[in-house]
Amino acid sequence: MSYDDEDGYGYSVVGSFPKDFGYGPDDTDSDAVGIVPTENKPRILLMGLRRSGKSSIQKVVFHKMSPNETLFLESTNKIVKDDISNSSFVQFQIWDFPGQIDFFDPTFDSEMIFGGTGALIFVIDAQDDYMEALAKLHMTVTRAYKVNPDIKFEVFIHKVDGLSDDHKIETQRDIHQRANDDLADAGLENLHLSFYLTSIYDHSIFEAFSKVVQKLIPQLPILENLLNILISNSGIEKAFLFDVVSKIYIATDSSPVDMQSYELCCDMLDVVIDISCIYGMGEDPEANPFDKESSSLIKLNNATVLYLREVNKYLALVCILREDSFEKQGIIDYNFHCFRQAIQEVFEVRTKATTQQHGAAAMNSTAMLQDSMQSNGISERPH
Numbered sequence: 001m002s003y004d005d006e007d008g009y010g011y012s013v014v015g016s017f018p019k020d021f022g023y024g025p026d027d028t029d030s031d032a033v034g035i036v037p038t039e040n041k042p043r044i045l046l047m048g049l050r051r052s053g054k055s056s057i058q059k060v061v062f063h064k065m066s067p068n069e070t071l072f073l074e075s076t077n078k079i080v081k082d083d084i085s086n087s088s089f090v091q092f093q094i095w096d097f098p099g100q101i102d103f104f105d106p107t108f109d110s111e112m113i114f115g116g117t118g119a120l121i122f123v124i125d126a127q128d129d130y131m132e133a134l135a136k137l138h139m140t141v142t143r144a145y146k147v148n149p150d151i152k153f154e155v156f157i158h159k160v161d162g163l164s165d166d167h168k169i170e171t172q173r174d175i176h177q178r179a180n181d182d183l184a185d186a187g188l189e190n191l192h193l194s195f196y197l198t199s200i201y202d203h204s205i206f207e208a209f210s211k212v213v214q215k216l217i218p219q220l221p222i223l224e225n226l227l228n229i230l231i232s233n234s235g236i237e238k239a240f241l242f243d244v245v246s247k248i249y250i251a252t253d254s255s256p257v258d259m260q261s262y263e264l265c266c267d268m269l270d271v272v273i274d275i276s277c278i279y280g281m282g283e284d285p286e287a288n289p290f291d292k293e294s295s296s297l298i299k300l301n302n303a304t305v306l307y308l309r310e311v312n313k314y315l316a317l318v319c320i321l322r323e324d325s326f327e328k329q330g331i332i333d334y335n336f337h338c339f340r341q342a343i344q345e346v347f348e349v350r351t352k353a354t355t356q357q358h359g360a361a362a363m364n365s366t367a368m369l370q371d372s373m374q375s376n377g378i379s380e381r382p383h
């Protein structure tokens with residue numbers, strides 16, 4: 001399929017995505033090598049006061065719920081466990097906690113809950129008075145840290161869509177200061193909190209979740225390295241490796257991420273998914289239309305090109321590059337092919353369990369990619 005309008009703003013869709021964006025790779029899937037048993041999957045906890053927006057975040061990011069529909073979500077009364085296994089890299093469980101959870105309740109087994117946790121996201125409603133939330137945050141993180149000091153503590157200052165830009169920054173500064181002062185008073189200077197301004201009404205929640213998830217992906221440095229090699233050889237300005245279903249980016253090259261580029265790439269993914277779901281199904285409804293031929297090209301009217309390629313069933317690469325760099329599409333496609341193979345190798349290593357093998361194979365795939373890439377003739381990475 002190919003679409004063009006008179007402004008020269010057009011896109012083409014070759015191949016498409018599966019109609020059913022269900023979760024969980026099936027065991028017969030060759031991309032889903034190294035499926036981790038449920039109990040070993042890293043766990044992400046969503047905690048915070050009642051009505052702070054925990055369930056909405058989970059539904060919007062992982063279940064494609066539209067933000068307006070969250071108005072009708074009922075209060076969560078028990079821990080809801082959600083197994084997110086949509087990618088071999090992004091295999092984790094999200095536990096959504098009820099707002100009124102009581103840590104002093106004898107049935108609350110903190111050893112079990114915090115013991116296997118990778119990240120704890122504490123959601124604070126920025127449109128409400130946050131003093132009570134800060135007290136709860138302090139109690140939660142100190143308790144969790146005692147059980148498991150390796151947990152990554154992430155604070156979502158949420159619902160910021162209702163705040164002016166100045167108010168957002170002031171709120172973040174105030175929450176940051178108070179939370180860290182409380183920790184310093186308790187002698188817990190080593191406990192590190194990361195802060196994000198989020199809303200389900202824009203891309204900020206996807207960006208924040210991307211950063212949380214990236215901290216739990218041991219292969220992140222390898223993926224970044226592979227992306228750096230790809231973009232520097234291909235004249236690409238920015239590349240994101242997306243988890244197709246959630247729009248989380250699991251890695252990007254090491255140039256800084258600006259929100260606009262990320263939004264643009266997210267929008268492209270949405271367009272491709274929508275078009276594919278409507279027009280991409282073949283005659284066989286069981287066949288997966290998102291295959292290695294799947295790609296899409298959007299030419300913007302500012303001499304920039306967005307280029308999407310399927311990496312495997314769960315991952316897509318979305319690149320931003322200048323139109324003149326795209327003249328040598330053959331080289332970009334060749335380099336992409338090498339990149340895809342290198343990613344495949346990183347996947348395969350997961351099945352071969354040992355860390356030593358992992359490290360050796362990662363170095364191997366990076367070196368091989370560096371050797372096999374063709375240069376686009378652009379010596380410096382454009383800015």
Ligand SMILES: Nc1nc2c(ncn2[C@@H]2O[C@H](COP(=O)(O)OP(=O)(O)OP(=O)(O)O)[C@@H](O)[C@H]2O)c(=O)[nH]1
Binds near residue numbers: 056
């Ligand atoms: N303006 C705005 N409202 C939001 C946002 N996220 C969630 N909400 C609203 O906040 C309300 C509470 O959301 P929930 O997701 O049910 O909150 P919760 O933390 O899961 O609540 P409990 O289950 O009671 O613990 C809903 O009406 C949502 O529509 C946001 O980013 N901005």
